[in-house]
Amino acid sequence: MKGETETGGVRKTGIPSMKELRASPGYPGPELLARGPIAVIECVQDIPCNPCEAACRRGAIHVGNPITNLPVFYGEKCNGCGNCIPVCPGQAIFLVDMTYSEDRASVSFPYEFLPMPAKGDIVEGVNRAGEVVCRAEVLRVQKPKRFDHTAVITVAVPKELAMEVRSMKRLKREG
Amino acid sequence: MARKTEIAVVGAGPAGMAAAIEAGRAGARVIVIDENQRPGGQLFKQIHKFFGSEAHRAGTRGVQIGLDLLREAEEAGVATLLDTVVYGIFSDRCLGLAREHHTEELEADAVILATGASENALAFPGWTLPGVMGAGATQTLIHIHRVLPGKRALMVGAGNVGLIVSYQLLQAGAKVVAVVEGLPAIGGYGVHASKVRRAGVPILTGHTVLRAEGREGVERAVIARVDENWKPIAGTERTLEVDTICLAVGLSPLAELAWMAGCEFRYIPALGGWVPLHDGNMETTRKGIYVAGDLAGIEEASTAMEEGRLAGLAAAQSLGHLTRERGEKKKGEVHKRLAALRMGSFGEGRAISKEQILQARETV
Ligand SMILES: Cc1cc2nc3c(=O)[nH]c(=O)nc-3n(C[C@H](O)[C@H](O)[C@H](O)COP(=O)(O)OP(=O)(O)OC[C@H]3O[C@@H](n4cnc5c(N)ncnc54)[C@H](O)[C@@H]3O)c2cc1C
Ligand code: SF4
Ligand code: SF4
Numbered sequence: 001m002k003g004e005t006e007t008g009g010v011r012k013t014g015i016p017s018m019k020e021l022r023a024s025p026g027y028p029g030p031e032l033l034a035r036g037p038i039a040v041i042e043c044v045q046d047i048p049c050n051p052c053e054a055a056c057r058r059g060a061i062h063v064g065n066p067i068t069n070l071p072v073f074y075g076e077k078c079n080g081c082g083n084c085i086p087v088c089p090g091q092a093i094f095l096v097d098m099t100y101s102e103d104r105a106s107v108s109f110p111y112e113f114l115p116m117p118a119k120g121d122i123v124e125g126v127n128r129a130g131e132v133v134c135r136a137e138v139l140r141v142q143k144p145k146r147f148d149h150t151a152v153i154t155v156a157v158p159k160e161l162a163m164e165v166r167s168m169k170r171l172k173r174e175g
Numbered sequence: 176m177a178r179k180t181e182i183a184v185v186g187a188g189p190a191g192m193a194a195a196i197e198a199g200r201a202g203a204r205v206i207v208i209d210e211n212q213r214p215g216g217q218l219f220k221q222i223h224k225f226f227g228s229e230a231h232r233a234g235t236r237g238v239q240i241g242l243d244l245l246r247e248a249e250e251a252g253v254a255t256l257l258d259t260v261v262y263g264i265f266s267d268r269c270l271g272l273a274r275e276h277h278t279e280e281l282e283a284d285a286v287i288l289a290t291g292a293s294e295n296a297l298a299f300p301g302w303t304l305p306g307v308m309g310a311g312a313t314q315t316l317i318h319i320h321r322v323l324p325g326k327r328a329l330m331v332g333a334g335n336v337g338l339i340v341s342y343q344l345l346q347a348g349a350k351v352v353a354v355v356e357g358l359p360a361i362g363g364y365g366v367h368a369s370k371v372r373r374a375g376v377p378i379l380t381g382h383t384v385l386r387a388e389g390r391e392g393v394e395r396a397v398i399a400r401v402d403e404n405w406k407p408i409a410g411t412e413r414t415l416e417v418d419t420i421c422l423a424v425g426l427s428p429l430a431e432l433a434w435m436a437g438c439e440f441r442y443i444p445a446l447g448g449w450v451p452l453h454d455g456n457m458e459t460t461r462k463g464i465y466v467a468g469d470l471a472g473i474e475e476a477s478t479a480m481e482e483g484r485l486a487g488l489a490a491a492q493s494l495g496h497l498t499r500e501r502g503e504k505k506k507g508e509v510h511k512r513l514a515a516l517r518m519g520s521f522g523e524g525r526a527i528s529k530e531q532i533l534q535a536r537e538t539v
Binding site: 010011012013014015016042043044045046047048049050051053054055065066067068087088089090091092112113114126127128129130131148149150166167169170173 | 223224225226227228229233234235236239333345346348359360361364365366367368369370371372373374375376378380477515516517518519520521522
């Protein structure tokens with residue numbers, strides 16, 4: 001798979017490698033993913049940051065002391081509400097639902113570019129390198145005031161690309 | 176006759192505002208002076224959500240943190256003098272102010288310098304062409320003046336500033352053709368780099384800009400790979416069609432006033448160059464003159480605010496507005512938070528450098 005290629009890691013390319021992701025305590029394994037919608041935290045460096053911890057009222061994310069700890073994810077406690085997505089300043093939290101349908105999974109990601117897509121649009125799903133990997137159907141566009149201008153977009157993608165698609169190609173501006 | 180105040184704070188960025196708020200809350204008479212029409216320093220250019228801890232309002236946009244600081248300063252009874260440049264500092268903590276076509280003086284019992292930093296430049300053939308600018312200038316154009324500096328940009332530098340400004344250029348509707356970084360690794364946070372990558376921008380480590388070409392302004396940039404000594408490798412040149420080249424190659428403490436006041440300095444590359452020595456109270460080698468924020472070593476808004484708090488508390492305590500016990504207790508809490516912010520692989524270096532400053536201060 002494309003996303004499986006080793007990239008040299010986040011410090012070299014800006015893309016966390018699969019090795020870095022799997023080794024991080026925020027990345028859910030296949031058993032958790034199979035259960036339903038669940039957060040996927042792709043935060044692999046010891047940066048001083050912790051808003052994700054307070055964003056999750058179910059206590060599924062723990063940073064603790066010191067705040068340079070990596071976020072630890074307790075997937076059993078996660079109900080897939082998605083509250084943590086818009087709060088993360090690193091835009092490093094996504095939501096994946098492997099059970100969306102027979103052949104498709106849904107992926108939610110933070111999005112801060114205009115114009116916004118609308119529900120029902122067919123957009124281009126991109127991977128961590130910004131490469132288009134599939135067409136994706138927009139299932140939901142959430143941008144309530146409390147998200148503070150970070151929209152959360154949910155798209156349906158082929159199931160085998162659920163752990164690859166992490167955003168969508170920006171839409172053209174009019175004029 | 177010179178105007179008088181108890182505490183004068185120079186610079187209304189996060190460091191200066193936090194200092195003023197603490198000193199004002201303690202009951203001191205405080206004036207904050209800034210050359211801009213609006214207080215907030217860098218914060219008003221920063222529309223992105225901030226890192227840091229919950230206690231530092233991380234996850235909040237810089238602009239909002241700026242607004243909150245303004246409100247708190249007002250509540251603490253802090254006076255602000257805007258559109259005013261502090262052009263000098265003279266004996267006995269007397270500040271020279273230039274405002275509205277005249278100059279005046281302000282005498283203070285304590286002075287807190289929080290003047291921030293200036294952007295480093297990078298010289299290469301064509302660097303004086305219109306279209307070559309600092310990343311901070313790019314931010315000012317986009318967020319303060321609402322002007323897009325160009326349609327196709329090259330970013331030089333993959334530290335946090337370069338990465339964040341690249342993202343903001345994309346948000347404003349420009350295309351960022353590439354980010355080049357001379358070092359073999361990305362200096363900024365991985366999560367910032369990942370955002371830019373997902374948006375389709377390549378980050379080329381081990382690359383630099385060789386020259387800018389164009390007649391009336393930037394039309395092209397030539398980049399190349401560099402070896403470990405930053406020497407361009409022949410045959411690796413590439414030409415990019417760009418109309419803007421943004422430089423994000425580091426910041427240096429804006430230390431003129433501290434030099435003028437006669438403070439002792441040390442050269443510490445990890446903190447951005449020459450930094451004024453200070454003790455745990457942020458007091459320099461000149462009595463009653465304090466420093467905080469980027470001026471005391473380039474770091475982040477969250478550390479700038481904490482250092483500001485320290486300076487504000489210490490100055491208020493020295494003027495008798497806080498008992499020794501209360502002052503030490505409050506400062507102890509701030510020190511703890513500062514230590515936490517300087518942990519991890521990104522903070523360690525700064526923690527060590529800051530420790531050097533304290534030690535050097537003791538030997539002066
Ligand atoms: C692009 C960018 C992105 C950043 N992102 C983050 C982030 O995500 N998280 C984070 O924590 N930090 C971030 N920072 C860093 C943060 O903005 C700075 O560390 C912080 O602003 C430093 O605060 P300060 O108060 O020391 O200086 P400043 O905010 O620079 O304020 C200094 C003020 O003093 C004024 N001044 C200077 N000299 C004089 C004078 N002689 N007379 C009158 N006024 C004067 C200046 O005009 C300015 O208003 C970022 C910085 C940049 C440039
Ligand atoms: S999706 Fe909801 S429950 Fe799961 S970690 Fe995020 S905030 Fe917590
Ligand atoms: S909020 Fe985001 S960037 Fe910050 S620690 Fe949590 S996951 Fe990492």
